[in-house]
Structures are given as C-alpha cells and as structure tokens.
Amino acid sequence: MLSLSVDPHPLLDVAAFTTTFSRPLGELGPSEALRGLLAIDAPAPLRSDDTVRGAVRDLLRHGGYKPTGRGKPASEYLVRAVTEGALGSINLAVDACNVVSLHSGLPISVVDLDRAQQPLRVGIAPAGSKYVFNASGQEIDLGGLLCLFDAEGPCANAVKDAQRTKTNGETTRTLTVLWGAKALPGRASEAARWYRALLSEAGGVTKDVALGA
Structure with missing residues (x-):
C-alpha cells in the first residue's frame, strides 16, 4: 500500500487513493x-454551494495563500468552464476527477504515479516555491499553499497541478488527492467513494492510500 505523510493542519481533511488502468x-x-x-445539472450524489466554496477557500488561506483570481481553487474554475461550455474530455482519469470536483465542490489533484518520486507528503509550501503548471511553461507561486510533495518538491495542489507529474497518454497508474476541509465533515470521504465507483465502472482498479503523520 502506498504511504502518504500529512503534516499537521487544523483545517485539512484529506482523502487519497491510487488507480491502476488496464491500458x-x-x-x-x-x-x-x-x-x-x-454538466451542472447532471445527477450526482453531491452538490456544491456557498458553504463548500467558503470552507475550501478558508482551507487554502490558512497558510497565507490568497485563493482569488487566477489562484482560485480548481473546483471553482470547473464551474465556470462547464457553464461556458469550455471543458472538453481530456482522459479517463482527469474526466472522472473533473466530474467529482465539479459536483462535490472539492478541488482534486491527479498525478501520474510513475512520474512522481517517493516519498510523498502533504504540507504547506514555503515562501518562494514555484513550479510550471502547463506545457507553455507558466509558473504558479506556491508560497503558503497546501501542496503534495514528492522527492523533487511540490507537484500538485488544489489550484494547479505541476506539469512534470500530470497524466498523459502513457499513464497507467495515478494518485488522487482530494483536498477536503474539516468544516465539511465526511464530504471528502463521500466524494472519494463516488470517485472510486466511477473509475471502477470504467475498468480502473483503485486502492487505499495509507495516511500518516
């Protein structure tokens, strides 16, 4: 079982699992x-609202990060993209991520497990931290933001995941991290259960991740 250490955080309720695809x-x-x-009105077991959005923003603010403008949570970006008809299919792993994030209101990271180097940890990025988040080479300032770290440094978060560990056409194994908040008790685990069910229906095999300090 994959292990993920989680630094102490008063607001974070993280959920995580791995998925293996047949091809x-x-x-x-x-x-x-x-x-x-x-689609915003598609049938789903979870619905986002202002309470969810507020709790997620409070979670990201805790370390000093400002989740506004281009730095807003990925879950908020999805609502706008879907409403404007600007969100297309990417791949099975990312599409499932987007579905669950859209309806649960929780930002979710999906990384290629074979492109990330263990050990893996969740914690707040120090001031001055940055990484490239798209193929154009654009960077995001990570200072104060909760991130997933691998042996090389931060590689994913609730706003934009790093380009170096994103899924691609060759991906067969992924790690999913749901950025839940304690102010929304049970929501991260419920979203993870639905997410894993969607992947299983599509042929993916999911497994638990051991979370520890």
Missing part, C-alpha cells in the same frame, strides 16, 4: 458516461 490512458478513449456528468 495506457491514451488507448482507453473518453467515457461517454463521464462526459454526460460534466
């Missing part, structure tokens, strides 16, 4: 079932 994501193609769920 590389590039060979699996999009799931019509998942694409059908990428």
Whole structure:
C-alpha cells in the first residue's frame, strides 16, 4: 500500500487513493458516461454551494495563500468552464476527477504515479516555491499553499497541478488527492467513494492510500 505523510493542519481533511488502468490512458478513449456528468445539472450524489466554496477557500488561506483570481481553487474554475461550455474530455482519469470536483465542490489533484518520486507528503509550501503548471511553461507561486510533495518538491495542489507529474497518454497508474476541509465533515470521504465507483465502472482498479503523520 502506498504511504502518504500529512503534516499537521487544523483545517485539512484529506482523502487519497491510487488507480491502476488496464491500458495506457491514451488507448482507453473518453467515457461517454463521464462526459454526460460534466454538466451542472447532471445527477450526482453531491452538490456544491456557498458553504463548500467558503470552507475550501478558508482551507487554502490558512497558510497565507490568497485563493482569488487566477489562484482560485480548481473546483471553482470547473464551474465556470462547464457553464461556458469550455471543458472538453481530456482522459479517463482527469474526466472522472473533473466530474467529482465539479459536483462535490472539492478541488482534486491527479498525478501520474510513475512520474512522481517517493516519498510523498502533504504540507504547506514555503515562501518562494514555484513550479510550471502547463506545457507553455507558466509558473504558479506556491508560497503558503497546501501542496503534495514528492522527492523533487511540490507537484500538485488544489489550484494547479505541476506539469512534470500530470497524466498523459502513457499513464497507467495515478494518485488522487482530494483536498477536503474539516468544516465539511465526511464530504471528502463521500466524494472519494463516488470517485472510486466511477473509475471502477470504467475498468480502473483503485486502492487505499495509507495516511500518516
């Protein structure tokens, strides 16, 4: 079982699991079932609201980060993208992530487990930390933001995941991190259960991640 250490945090309620796919994501193609769920009014076991959005923003503010503008949580970006019809299918792993994040209101990170170097840890990034988050080479200032770290440094967070560990057509194993808040008791675990069910229906095999200090 994969281990993920989590630094003490008064507001964080993290959930995590791994998924193994039968073939590389590039060979699996999009799931019509998942694409059908990428709509605000699609049937879903969870719904986001202002309380959820506020709790997530408070979670990210705790370390000094400002979750506004281009630095807002990824879950808020999804609502706008879906409303504007600007969100298309990417791959099975990311589409499932987007569905659950959209409806639960929780930001979620998905990284290629074979591109991330263990050990893995969740903690707040120190001032001055940055990483490239897209193929164009754009960087995000990570200072004060909760991040997933691997042996090389921060590689994912609730705003933008790092380009170096993103999934691609060759990905067969992923690590998912749901950035839940203690102010929303049970929401992260409920979202994770639904997420894992969606992946299982699409042929993915999910496993628990051992969370520790």
